[in-house]
Amino acid sequence: MSKPALPRRSVIVxxxxxxxxxxxxxxxxxxxxxxxxxxxxxxxxAPAGSPAADAALAALPRLDGTLVADPGTLARFGGxxxxxxxxxxxxxxxxxxxxxxxxxxxxxxxxxxxxxxNGQSGTGTTAELESHSSYGQxxxxxxxxxxxxxxxxxxxxxxxxxxVEAGVTWAQLTDAALAQGWMPPCLTDxxxxxxxxxxxxxxxxxxxxxxxxxxxxxxxxDVVTGTGELxxxxxxANRELFEAVLGGGGQAGIIVRATLRLVRARERALVVNxxxxxxxxxxxxxxxxxxxxxFDLQVGDVSRNAAGTGWRYKVEGVVHYDGAAAPDRAELVxxxxxxxxxxxxxxxTAREYAYRxxxxxxxxxxxxxxxxxxxxxxLFLPASTAETFTREALALLxxxxxxxxxxxxxxxxxxxxxxxxxxxxxxxxxxxxxxxxFPFPGADHAAALxxxxxxxxxxxxxxxxRYLIGAIPDVTRADWRRHYGAGWGRAVAxxxxxxxxxxxxxxxxxxx
Ligand SMILES: Cc1cc2nc3c(=O)[nH]c(=O)nc-3n(C[C@H](O)[C@H](O)[C@H](O)COP(=O)(O)OP(=O)(O)OC[C@H]3O[C@@H](n4cnc5c(N)ncnc54)[C@H](O)[C@@H]3O)c2cc1C
Numbered sequence: 239m240s241k242p243a244l245p246r247r248s249v250i251v252x253x254x255x256x257x258x259x260x261x262x263x264x265x266x267x268x269x270x271x272x273x274x275x276x277x278x279x280x281x282x283x284a285p286a287g288s289p290a291a292d293a294a295l296a297a298l299p300r301l302d303g304t305l306v307a308d309p310g311t312l313a314r315f316g317g318x319x320x321x322x323x324x325x326x327x328x329x330x331x332x333x334x335x336x337x338x339x340x341x342x343x344x345x346x347x348x349x350x351x352x353x354x355x356n357g358q359s360g361t362g363t364t365a366e367l368e369s370h371s372s373y374g375q376x377x378x379x380x381x382x383x384x385x386x387x388x389x390x391x392x393x394x395x396x397x398x399x400x401x402v403e404a405g406v407t408w409a410q411l412t413d414a415a416l417a418q419g420w421m422p423p424c425l426t427d428x429x430x431x432x433x434x435x436x437x438x439x440x441x442x443x444x445x446x447x448x449x450x451x452x453x454x455x456x457x458x459x460d461v462v463t464g465t466g467e468l469x470x471x472x473x474x475a476n477r478e479l480f481e482a483v484l485g486g487g488g489q490a491g492i493i494v495r496a497t498l499r500l501v502r503a504r505e506r507a508l509v510v511n512x513x514x515x516x517x518x519x520x521x522x523x524x525x526x527x528x529x530x531x532x533f534d535l536q537v538g539d540v541s542r543n544a545a546g547t548g549w550r551y552k553v554e555g556v557v558h559y560d561g562a563a564a565p566d567r568a569e570l571v572x573x574x575x576x577x578x579x580x581x582x583x584x585x586x587t588a589r590e591y592a593y594r595x596x597x598x599x600x601x602x603x604x605x606x607x608x609x610x611x612x613x614x615x616x617l618f619l620p621a622s623t624a625e626t627f628t629r630e631a632l633a634l635l636x637x638x639x640x641x642x643x644x645x646x647x648x649x650x651x652x653x654x655x656x657x658x659x660x661x662x663x664x665x666x667x668x669x670x671x672x673x674x675x676f677p678f679p680g681a682d683h684a685a686a687l688x689x690x691x692x693x694x695x696x697x698x699x700x701x702x703x704r705y706l707i708g709a710i711p712d713v714t715r716a717d718w719r720r721h722y723g724a725g726w727g728r729a730v731a732x733x734x735x736x737x738x739x740x741x742x743x744x745x746x747x748x749x750x
Contacts, residue, residue, distance in 0.1 A: 257269055257298060257305045257306070257307050257329055258295070258297070258298060259295045259296050259297045259298045260295070260296045260298070260345070260349050260351065261294050261295060261296075262294045262295075262296050262349060263293075263294035264294065265349075266328065267307055267328050267329055268295050269307065296345075296348075296349060298345070299341050299342075299344075299345055300341075301331070301333075301334065301338045301341060301342070302333070302334030302335040302337065302338050303331065303332045303333045303334030303335065303338045303388050304331070304332045304334070305329050305330070305331050305332075305342075305382075306329065306330050306332065307328060307329045307330070311330050312326045312327060312328065312329075312330065313326060314366070314368070315327050315330050315356055315369075315377075315383040315385075316377060317368065317369075317377075318368055318369040318370070318371045318372070318373075318374060318375070318376060318377065319368055319369065319370045319371060319372060319612065320371065320372035320373050320374070320611065320612055320613070320614065320709055321609065321610060321611040321612065322372070322373055322374075322611050322612075322613060322683060322687070322709055323373055323374040323377070324374070324377070325374055325377040325378065325379035325745070326377075326379065326380075327354075327377075327378045327379070327380065327381050327382055327383040328380050328381065328382070329381075329382045329383075330382070330383045330384075330385055331382055331383070331384045331385065331388070332385045332387070332388040333384060333385070333388035333389055334388065336389065336403075336460065336462075336468065336494045336495065337468075338388070339384060339389075339462045339492055339494055340462045340466050340467070340468045341466070342382060342384070343462050343463075343464065343465075343466040343492065343741075343742075344465070344466025345466070346381070346382060346466075346741055347464060347465055347466055347739045347741055350739055350741060351381050351382060351741060352378050352379070352380065352381030352382070352741050352742075352744050353378060353381055353382045353383075353384065353492075353741050353742060353743075354376050354377070354378035354381065354382075354383055354384070354488060354742065354743045354744065354745055355376065355383075355384045355386055355404070355434060355435075355438075355488060355492045355493075355743070356369045356376045356383045356384060356385060356386060357369050357370060357371075357376065357386050357405070357431065357432035357434065357435030358385050358386050358387045358405065358432070359386075359407055359430055359431045359432045359435060360430050361409075361430050366609075367387065369435070370428075370431055370435065371435075371707055371745070372612065372613070372614040372615075372707055372708055372709040373708065373709035373710070373711075374745045375439075375487070375706065375707065375743075375745045375746050376435075376488075376743075376745055377745040378743075378744060378745060379744070381741070381744070384492065385405075386404055386405030386432045386434055386435065387405045388405060389403035389404050389405040389406075389434075389494060389495075390403055390405040390406050390407075390410070391403045391406070392406055392410065392411060392414050393495070395414055395415055395418050395420065395500070397420070398420070398499065398500050398501075399457065399497060399498070399499060399500060400414075400415060400420075400422070400497070400498045400500055401495065401496070401497050401498075402433055402495065402496055402498065403433075403494065403495055404432060404433055404434025404435075404437075404492075404493045404494050404495065404496065405432050405433075405434060406432070406433050407429065407430050407431060407432055407433070408422065408425055408426055408429045408430070408431055408433065408436070409429035409430050409593070411433065411498075412425065412429055412589070412592055413589075415500050415503070416503055416588075416589060419502065419503050420500035420501065420502065420503055421500060421501055421502070421503040421504075421588070421592075422452070422455065422498060422499075422500060422501075423445050423448070423449040423455050423499060423500070423501045424441065424442075424443050424445035424446060424448075424449040424450065424451065424452050424454070424455055425443045425444075425445065425592055426441055426442070426443045426452070427443055427444070427537070427594075427595050427646075428595045428596075428599065429592060429593060429595075429596075433493075433496055433498070434492075434493045434494070434496070436452050437452060437453055437456060437459070437483075437484060437485075437493055437496060438483070438485070438486065438487055438488045438493060438706075439485060439487065439705065439706040439707050440452065440453055440485045440657075440660045440705065440706070441453060442670060442705070443535075443537075444535030444536055444537040444554070444556065444648075445534075445535055446650045446654065446670075447528050447531075447535075447536055447649075447650055447651060447654070448531075448534070448654070449654065450654035450655050450656060451485065451655060451657070451660055452498075453484035453485050453657045453660060454654065454655060454656045454657060455498055455499045456484060456496055456497070456498055456499075457472060457497040457498065457499060458470060458471060458472035458475075458480070458496070458497045459471055459472075459480065459483060459484070459493050459495065459496045459497070460493070460494050460495035460496075461479055461483050461490075461491035461492065461493055461494065462491055462492045462494055463479065463490065463491040463736040463737065464490070464491065464736055464737025464738065464739060464740075464741055464742045465736070465737075465738065465739075468494070469491070471483070478732060478735070479491060479732075479736060481657060481658050481659065481732075482659065482728075482729075482732035482736060484657040484659060484660075485657050485659040485660035485706075486659045486729075486732070487659075487706045487743060487746040487748055488742055488743030488746065489729070489732070489733050489737065489742060489743055489746065489748055489749060490732045490733060490735075490736040490737055490742070491736055491737070491742070492742070503588060504558035504559055504560050504588050505559070505560045505561065505587065505588060506558065506559055506560070506564075506585060506586070506587055506588060507556050507557070507558055507585075507586055507587065507588045507590070507591035508556065508557045508558075508559065508564060508565055508567075508570075508583060508584075508585050509554060509555070509556050509583070509584040509585075509586065509591060510533070510553075510554070510555045510556075510557075510567075510570050510571065510581065510582070510583055511552055511553070511554055511581065511582045511583075511584075512552065512553040512555070512571065512574060512576035512581055513550060513551070513552055513576055513577050513580040513581070514550070514551040514552070514553075514575070514576050514577065515543070515548075515550060515551070515577060516551075516575070517549075517551060517625060517628065517629065517632075518625065519575040519576075520538075520551035520553070521621075521624060521625055521628075521649075521669075522575070523553065523574050523575055523576065524536075524538060524553055524648060524649050524669075525621065525649050525667060526573075526574070527553065527555060527574070528649050528650075528651070528667075529651075532555060532570060533555035533556055533557055533570075534556055534557055534558045535555070535556040535558075536553065536554070536555050536556070536648060536649075537554045537646065537648045538551070538552055538553045538554060538646070538647050538648040539551075539552050539554070539644045539645060539646050539647055540552070540628075540632070540644070540645040540647050541640070541644045541645070542637050542640070546637065549632050551647070553576070553648075555570065556591060557570065558588055564585070567583055601642075602642060602676055605642065607641065607642050607676045607677075607678070608676070610676070610677065610679070611677070611681075611683045612643075612674075612675055612676060612677065612709075613673075613675060613677075613683055613686035613687055613689075613690055613709045614672075614673060614674055614675065614707070614708055614709055615672075615673045615690045615693065615694065615704075615708040615709060615710060616670070616671070616672045616673070616704065616705035616707055616708045617670075617671040617672075617693070617694065617697045617702050617703070617704055617705065617708075618662055618663055618668050618669070618670060618671070618702060618703045618704070618705065619663060619668060619669045619671055619697060619700065619701075619702045620663035620664065620665040620667075620668055620669075620700070620701040620702065621649065621665055621666075621667035621668060621669060622665060622701070623700035623701055623702070624649075624668075624669040624671075626700060627671070627696060627697055627700050627702065628647070628669075628671065630696060631671070631693055631696075634689065634692075634693070635673075635689075638677065638678070638681060639673075639675055639677070639686065639689070640673075640675050640676075641675050641676045641677035641678045641681065642676040642678070643673075643674045643675040643676035643677075644674055645671070645672065645673050645674070646670060646671075646672035646674060647669060647670065647671055647672070648669065648670055649667055649668065649669050649670075650667070650668055650669075650670065651666060651667055652664075652665065652666055652667065652668050653666065658725055658728060659725070659729070661703050661721060661722055661723065661725060662703060663701050663702060663703055664701065665701070671697070671702075672705075673690075673693075673708075687709060687710075687711045688711070690708070690709055690710050690711070691710055691711050691712060694710045698717075698720065698721075703721060704721060706746065713747055718747075718748050718749075729748070729749075730749070733748075733749050
């Protein structure tokens, strides 16, 4: 086979090489050496032009975007926010269109090349764009990473609805929606995450009590399946695929577009902070205000008390309102067992509240803690065992474990969840236990991972589930089977049907 003539736009000359196709014998990207240097391939690439390589060359199909293989880009896509594990791809696709994703996945399927979408989220100004996963979930060793930022168009916003590409961040969408008087109903705490990334894991925030996960607010998705087909899926069309990709960890397809529900934006947010020194009172009040629907949004966290002698518990409740119709503050705290003297109220715009984490993120970035290893772990606990688990966990956790971070902790009703892949404890009420550590230099990350594993095992014993994003080591197939429970068969069937070659998103480790 002679070397194929390639459209110029489909290749990028990196520091060392131009991708021109796939060497089907050597199972590596075939590269063309720069004319002024000896033929040499980046990791695993075979120099084109040698008779053996030419005979085995499968030409790269035409792309609207670019496929790059320069060492800098490969290294960047080989890591993530967690900074705990690395697995570099051998090429990175910056899609110029949705069609590029379908073309690339179709090609990858034929040649059994692993592929994963990488959210490349973040602000891109104060910190690098990167996958915001904690433990290599978007990494794809030796395969192709797809840069979600290549698909970052807000296609349209109409009353009650937004159509966006998967690489759009929730921050971009929030601002575009606010400009027209709308808001996504359920925002993550940190807005600079990709829509496709959070829809692939669930997407939780203070709106969970009313709206469920972000996946519960999706009307339809356009998905490239593992066979390279582009399919529109919703609750009424291609439902199996719809349910397999929402919270499905990228196992059944790559979400390229989503139609999302919006709610009317309110002008202002009254934020109430309630503090507790007693865990039992805290848990009871958290559930009480949730079941009474006292707040529009409700989160909470646990941190060390000012004296450093124990833990302090916080409820953060938010009421949105317009104009002068401010809520009655006394009513919001009536009958609660918090430390009344410590209660605070902050009145701000709804947008200021939505962006509240940016200031904290800015502090962590300037302190150099943002880019250090972070053994995060996110669990969902049944209400009946939440206190037992939390007492045990807090006895184990040290101030060094948290570093400059915190433990998010708040309840939700489980009847708000509608998507089968986001598995939850089997009780009417659950708690989100979200360990967001920002350890200081010198922390023992191997020990932190062992602690995560121990806490995960205990949570499972007590009826808990994990969130797909965390850093939990040594997860086996048996662990996944237990995680999905009665839904395991559905997960396996969806994988077989929509990704028969098993090439999609290996970093989750679910079907490997
Ligand atoms: C500072 C910070 C704050 C956070 N706050 C929250 C929060 O409030 N609530 C919450 O729920 N989560 C939160 N997260 C976790 C976040 O949801 C995950 O990191 C999630 O992975 C989204 O990040 P991402 O957009 O970078 O996607 P990635 O991490 O790159 O992707 C996540 C997974 O989905 C796959 N994937 C990505 N895009 C697609 C796609 N379009 N189609 C199919 N598969 C895809 C990836 O391969 C990977 O397996 C936070 C993370 C950080 C670092």
